[in-house]
Amino acid sequence: MSKAPKLKEAAVDLISKYFGQNTASVYDKFFTDEPDSTIVTSINSILSDYIGKEKADEEIKKLTESLAL
Numbered sequence: 001m002s003k004a005p006k007l008k009e010a011a012v013d014l015i016s017k018y019f020g021q022n023t024a025s026v027y028d029k030f031f032t033d034e035p036d037s038t039i040v041t042s043i044n045s046i047l048s049d050y051i052g053k054e055k056a057d058e059e060i061k062k063l064t065e066s067l068a069l
Contacts, residue, residue: 007036010063011043018050040064 008031016024027046031039040060047056 006067007039007063008032008034010067011039014043014059014063015046018047 008028011031012024012028015027027042030042034042043063044056044060047059050056051059
């Protein structure tokens, strides 16, 4: 079962934390109807470029654990 609505919301919140609400709004639209794997891959990519792979992996792990993915 897809957790996309909760995952999408959490991903947009995480993007907002690092990039602001304007960027989060763009990703909110992009994530519409996207599968979980695309959302996780996208946030991992953008965060890795911005805060580094290790920190991005930690953020993704916290996010996915909180949603039990």
